[in-house]
Amino acid sequence: MARAKQPKQIHQLTVPQFEAMFPDEEACCAYLVGKRWPKGVHCPRCGATEPTELKGNPWHWQCYECAPQTSYRFSHITGTIFENTNKPLRDWFKVIHLILTSKKGMSARQLWRYMGFGSLKTAWYMAHRVRAALADKEVDKLGGIVEVDETFVGGKAKNRHDRWGGGGTGGVGSGKAVVAGAVRRKGNVVARVIENVRAVTLERFVNEAVSHKVSLLITDQWVGYKHLNKEFPQHVTIDHARGDYVVGAIHTNTIEGFWSIFKRGVIGTFHNVSKKYLPLYVAEFQFRCNNRENVDIFGTAISGC
Numbered sequence: 216m217a218r219a220k221q222p223k224q225i226h227q228l229t230v231p232q233f234e235a236m237f238p239d240e241e242a243c244c245a246y247l248v249g250k251r252w253p254k255g256v257h258c259p260r261c262g263a264t265e266p267t268e269l270k271g272n273p274w275h276w277q278c279y280e281c282a283p284q285t286s287y288r289f290s291h292i293t294g295t296i297f298e299n300t301n302k303p304l305r306d307w308f309k310v311i312h313l314i315l316t317s318k319k320g321m322s323a324r325q326l327w328r329y330m331g332f333g334s335l336k337t338a339w340y341m342a343h344r345v346r347a348a349l350a351d352k353e354v355d356k357l358g359g360i361v362e363v364d365e366t367f368v369g370g371k372a373k374n375r376h377d378r379w380g381g382g383g384t385g386g387v388g389s390g391k392a393v394v395a396g397a398v399r400r401k402g403n404v405v406a407r408v409i410e411n412v413r414a415v416t417l418e419r420f421v422n423e424a425v426s427h428k429v430s431l432l433i434t435d436q437w438v439g440y441k442h443l444n445k446e447f448p449q450h451v452t453i454d455h456a457r458g459d460y461v462v463g464a465i466h467t468n469t470i471e472g473f474w475s476i477f478k479r480g481v482i483g484t485f486h487n488v489s490k491k492y493l494p495l496y497v498a499e500f501q502f503r504c505n506n507r508e509n510v511d512i513f514g515t516a517i518s519g520c
């Protein structure tokens with residue numbers, strides 16, 4: 216008899232779990248120190264171990280390695296996104312928790328109301344710093360079966376012509392931003408704002424995101440992908456123009472699923488975002504997607520702060 220289906224492991228903290236983990240500011244400080252320095256506190260400037268604890272000033276240390284005379288003083292938040300703000304860590308943690316648990320993201324306005332901050336600007340600023348922290352510092356190139364596609368975001372409706380007609384190539388002058396994405400089936404997504412959908416730009420993206428050891432590289436028949444075969448003999452295309460959307464394993468439904476969540480977030484939650492901040496939203500959606508089964512998604516997020 217087949218085994219009973221196991222309930223899916225919960226990877227996001229519930230509010231009661233959050234409250235139990237972080238009852239006060241002290242608990243947040245201790246958690247941050249543990250995530251930041253799992254092998255014990257290090258000087259953020261020179262990396263020296265075992266700095267001296269500053270007496271009477273909890274969560275502060277001084278390092279004599281990089282400043283033997285005067286000592287260099289630092290705290291648990293030195294060099295993190297939490298530095299130079301007057302918000303307690305517990306507020307930051309709540310904001311991060313809210314962002315991570317909202318599938319389509321949370322607008323600054325929502326955060327502002329929910330957190331009861333004095334100004335919208337505070338919420339906006341905090342959310343953007345969190346997004347920057349969620350951005351992957353380094354990306355492992357994708358292998359296995361990989362789908363590549365790109366999508367347009369924003370811009371004036373009259374300029375939003377299809378790339379197949381009207382000669383629309385996005386980028387300069389069109390008012391649209393282009394986001395390129397590559398996803399490994401059942402694996403990670405790499406998404407990035409790019410200049411346009413010309414071949415040279417798309418090829419550069421694919422080379423940065425996809426391993427040459429990929430077993431199958433799937434795109435649609437956009438001319439910009441036409442010459443990928445030179446570097447990726449595993450490249451195959453799906454003919455959307457002919458109405459083909461799935462031919463066996465050859466489809467781009469996975470990346471299109473990611474675009475769908477991303478666009479519902481950008482259009483629905485954020486009511487379109489300026490090109491300037493688009494990379495931050497891309498980073499946020501990429502992080503949530505790539506950590507969708509991470510049982511310590513909150514800890515991973517804090518480690519990047």
Ligand SMILES: [Zn+2]
Nearest residue numbers: 258261278281
């Ligand atoms: Zn030092």
